[in-house]
Amino acid sequence: MTGFFRQVADYTQNAISAGKYLLQGLAVTFDHMGRRPITVQYPYEKLIPSERYRGRIHYEFDKCIACEVCVRVCPINLPVVDWVMNKETKKKELRNYSIDFGVCIFCGNCVEYCPTNCLSMTEEYELASFDRHSLNFDNVALGRLPTSVTTDPSVKPLRELGYLPQGIMDPHEVPNKDPRAGKLPAEVLDWMKQESSKEGEIASISNTKEEVN
Numbered sequence: 001m002t003g004f005f006r007q008v009a010d011y012t013q014n015a016i017s018a019g020k021y022l023l024q025g026l027a028v029t030f031d032h033m034g035r036r037p038i039t040v041q042y043p044y045e046k047l048i049p050s051e052r053y054r055g056r057i058h059y060e061f062d063k064c065i066a067c068e069v070c071v072r073v074c075p076i077n078l079p080v081v082d083w084v085m086n087k088e089t090k091k092k093e094l095r096n097y098s099i100d101f102g103v104c105i106f107c108g109n110c111v112e113y114c115p116t117n118c119l120s121m122t123e124e125y126e127l128a129s130f131d132r133h134s135l136n137f138d139n140v141a142l143g144r145l146p147t148s149v150t151t152d153p154s155v156k157p158l159r160e161l162g163y164l165p166q167g168i169m170d171p172h173e174v175p176n177k178d179p180r181a182g183k184l185p186a187e188v189l190d191w192m193k194q195e196s197s198k199e200g201e202i203a204s205i206s207n208t209k210e211e212v213n
Contacts, residue, residue: 059142063118070110102135122146
């Protein structure tokens, strides 16, 4: 009889624990349901990376002296520096420079320790490819100017932190009833259209006055 009651007590305790965990999960779900949506409609909308974002590496062939410091400081010895020694000038001549972004961890050590500043981190983060071998960028591909989100006419750049109240970094911290400090991109576009229409009306009125005079 004692064993039966012990089994019933254990079953009841497990049922209570399961119900407790279920309620905790539902609480998190309902909490997220009341928050602001911050989903970006990629690729038609893109967030602007921060100023210290470490994206694709940009390389300047003319500044490189083939010192191979970037290879020594790289945790995985990733950059491939192909050079030959010029017997006349007794200096290194760089032939090719490549980085495989399929292996790169974007730590930024090569950029930080480069003595001639021929390497720099860009805000370009779209490096997806169907072939892993195409991620191995040579000096020509590395020398390509980085794409900027703000200058791409096919997308609407968004900066989520740009229209949050001062001192708040997480959009989830702003209640739905509280107004934002700035305006949403759609609201800014409507405001620009209104301003342009007002300027057009003012210009037409001034032209009419000039014609009358």
